[in-house]
Amino acid sequence: MLAGDGRRNPFLPHLVRIAAARDETHDVRTLRLTFLDPGAARAFEWEAGQFGEFSVFGAGESVFTLANAPTRAGYIECTFRAIGKVTAAIRGLSVGQVLGFRGPYGNHFPVAEWRGRDLLFVGGGIGMAALRAPLQSVLDNRQDFGKVVVLNGARSVADLVYRDEMKDWEQTDRVRVVRAVDPGGETPDWDGEVGLIPSVFERLQLKPDSRVVIVCGPPVMLHYMFRSLERMGYAPEQVVTTLENKMKCGLGLCGRCNIGRVFVCRDGPVFTWAEMQTLPKDF
Amino acid sequence: MARTAWRLTQGELLEWLEHLLREGRRIVAPVEEDGLRLFRAVHAATQVCLAPGKTRWSPKEFLFPRTETLFTYSADGGEVRLADAVGPETEQVLFGVRPCDAAGLCRLDAVFHGETADGLYARRRELTTVASLACDEAEPECFCTAVGGSPAGVDGSDLQLVAVGEGWIVRPLTRKGEALTASLRGRAPVPAPEDWAQAEERARRVAERIRQRPIAREWAAVLEASFGLPLWEALGRRCLGCSICTYVCPSCSCFDVQDSGNAWCGERCRSWDSCTFALFTRHASGHDPRPTQAARYRQRVLHKFAYFPLANDGQTMCVGCGRCVALCPVGMNVHESVQRVAAAARESVDARG
Numbered sequence: 001m002l003a004g005d006g007r008r009n010p011f012l013p014h015l016v017r018i019a020a021a022r023d024e025t026h027d028v029r030t031l032r033l034t035f036l037d038p039g040a041a042r043a044f045e046w047e048a049g050q051f052g053e054f055s056v057f058g059a060g061e062s063v064f065t066l067a068n069a070p071t072r073a074g075y076i077e078c079t080f081r082a083i084g085k086v087t088a089a090i091r092g093l094s095v096g097q098v099l100g101f102r103g104p105y106g107n108h109f110p111v112a113e114w115r116g117r118d119l120l121f122v123g124g125g126i127g128m129a130a131l132r133a134p135l136q137s138v139l140d141n142r143q144d145f146g147k148v149v150v151l152n153g154a155r156s157v158a159d160l161v162y163r164d165e166m167k168d169w170e171q172t173d174r175v176r177v178v179r180a181v182d183p184g185g186e187t188p189d190w191d192g193e194v195g196l197i198p199s200v201f202e203r204l205q206l207k208p209d210s211r212v213v214i215v216c217g218p219p220v221m222l223h224y225m226f227r228s229l230e231r232m233g234y235a236p237e238q239v240v241t242t243l244e245n246k247m248k249c250g251l252g253l254c255g256r257c258n259i260g261r262v263f264v265c266r267d268g269p270v271f272t273w274a275e276m277q278t279l280p281k282d283f
Numbered sequence: 284m285a286r287t288a289w290r291l292t293q294g295e296l297l298e299w300l301e302h303l304l305r306e307g308r309r310i311v312a313p314v315e316e317d318g319l320r321l322f323r324a325v326h327a328a329t330q331v332c333l334a335p336g337k338t339r340w341s342p343k344e345f346l347f348p349r350t351e352t353l354f355t356y357s358a359d360g361g362e363v364r365l366a367d368a369v370g371p372e373t374e375q376v377l378f379g380v381r382p383c384d385a386a387g388l389c390r391l392d393a394v395f396h397g398e399t400a401d402g403l404y405a406r407r408r409e410l411t412t413v414a415s416l417a418c419d420e421a422e423p424e425c426f427c428t429a430v431g432g433s434p435a436g437v438d439g440s441d442l443q444l445v446a447v448g449e450g451w452i453v454r455p456l457t458r459k460g461e462a463l464t465a466s467l468r469g470r471a472p473v474p475a476p477e478d479w480a481q482a483e484e485r486a487r488r489v490a491e492r493i494r495q496r497p498i499a500r501e502w503a504a505v506l507e508a509s510f511g512l513p514l515w516e517a518l519g520r521r522c523l524g525c526s527i528c529t530y531v532c533p534s535c536s537c538f539d540v541q542d543s544g545n546a547w548c549g550e551r552c553r554s555w556d557s558c559t560f561a562l563f564t565r566h567a568s569g570h571d572p573r574p575t576q577a578a579r580y581r582q583r584v585l586h587k588f589a590y591f592p593l594a595n596d597g598q599t600m601c602v603g604c605g606r607c608v609a610l611c612p613v614g615m616n617v618h619e620s621v622q623r624v625a626a627a628a629r630e631s632v633d634a635r636g
Contacts, residue, residue, distance in 0.1 A: 255537030
């Protein structure tokens with residue numbers, strides 16, 4: 001406690017222990033984490049789409065989306081790709097070891113507004129991690145929503161995340177899962193789609209109607225997805241994405257994720273395609 | 284109770300400062316050090332330099348340190364222990380702060396006292412009293428009057444010192460300012476009408492010498508719309524990305540968070556950072572939303588003159604101290620950039636009808 005009026009140090013993390021770890025691909029891992037402090041565990045609430053700052057003491061902090069839905073509480077999960085200094089350090093930890101965690105931060109997916117509508121989730125590579133929490137929210141309240149299509153794409157078969165979970169997803173009522181890999185990324189026994197995600201999406205011929213499209217992937221994929229969505233007649237208001245700018249504080253202070261008038265960490269990370277059209281091309 | 288003011292001779296001003304030091308306050312004031320004027324904690328009133336001119340750095344580091352510990356950690360046999368940062372305990376007086384720099388502290392307040400109150404900053408702010416010093420000269424780079432400031436501006440000041448004749452007017456402006464001048468009450472005379480007249484005349488003359496064209500509040504929207512103008516490429520091409528502009532800026536507030544230590548013990552710190560550095564926004568994947576120096580320069584200018592004002596009642600994130608203009612190694616001039624971009628953006632709007 002620093003300020004006299006009770007304002008706390010917002011950078012002080014909770015301690016969380018690795019309860020389980022699962023390798024999704026050769027460089028992507030999902031961790032299940034539990035709070036060391038039972039009080040913090042009870043008090044922790046979040047919404048699908050919010051994120052946290054995960055840290056290894058001595059290496060630093062990284063931003064990951066909270067990959068599990070609030071309908072699956074009691075722990076938090078993250079799926080990350082070991083690509084830099086901090087993520088390599090996190091990958092170096094084993095079950096039972098301790099991380100720092102602070103959050104949740106940012107806005108969330110308006111899952112409640114999707115009730116009664118058909119949904120399409122489109123994830124590219126590690127982008128699928130950001131869609132897992134809202135997808136779980138939908139699957140755990142299946143009767144509230146219309147038909148669900150999940151398009152999970154990756155560069156190659158080896159890079160496809162959540163391979164085990166996809167089997168569970170497609171066994172759920174009125175859920176179709178489409179697996180896709182980039183041309184050249186297929187193996188001889190591959191029975192999924194081959195093509196860049198926007199092309200595979202167009203081949204699915206899903207009519208816009210009142211469908212909500214939830215999309216997350218690398219910037220170049222988003223760029224071409226929006227063009228495909230436009231060609232297919234989707235309105236900017238029915239497409240929602242989550243941006244991942246570089247962030248340090250998660251509190252709207254450090255300035256790093258600033259795009260025009262918004263801070264991705266505070267005003268996002270969830271934006272509709274319509275909202276993105278009002279932002280300068282700075283993401 | 285109406286706030287009054289006190290008339291002090293140079294000797295009485297020094298006595299008052301000595302009194303404040305004896306009371307145990309930390310006084311941070313401009314001193315001459317190795318040929319530079321810098322804000323430093325002083326131990327004697329005679330160290331304080333209130334001559335015309337500004338310090339090389341603004342005093343922002345005394346509220347928002349260049350590097351500060353957020354917490355320390357230690358790990359032993361799998362048990363991790365965290366220790367909260369130890370906040371400052373001592374009251375500090377920022378003494379002899381130019382009005383532009385005092386206004387800069389208000390900009391920091393807007394960031395750190397915003398929706399997410401930052402306890403580390405808040406505690407330092409509570410313990411800080413700002414004694415500003417009205418300007419008696421304008422330097423070539425000054426442009427405070429172009430961004431709504433004034434050589435005798437009182438934004439961010441708890442009290443203000445104004446040079447008159449051989450002495451000073453000391454004018455409390457807030458309760459903190461009154462507390463600091465409590466020892467003068469009943470002992471120092473109040474300023475005579477001609478002292479005030481002289482102070483006003485001085486402020487008017489200094490303001491007149493700052494002949495920089497105004498940057499109107501209404502330009503923020505025009506500037507925001509300038510994002511795609513090719514002029515940005517031409518303007519930003521010269522920028523080296525050295526970020527001296529950010530480091531000397533009284534209002535720049537971006538920071539980095541890094542760990543320093545090993546697996547057994549260490550600390551997490553935050554330190555000043557700059558949107559003009561090439562690594563500022565680069566993702567681990569290699570993707571960079573602002574991959575060119577021109578894009579980074581545009582971000583710095585538009586955040587100060589468009590994005591921030593549009594979200595903060597029109598107030599620019601620039602106070603016109605001009606340090607970035609004076610110290611840029613390649614002679615870039617933010618005031619001139621804004622003028623040129625605003626003119627080009629208006630032309631482009633007119634052309635489109």
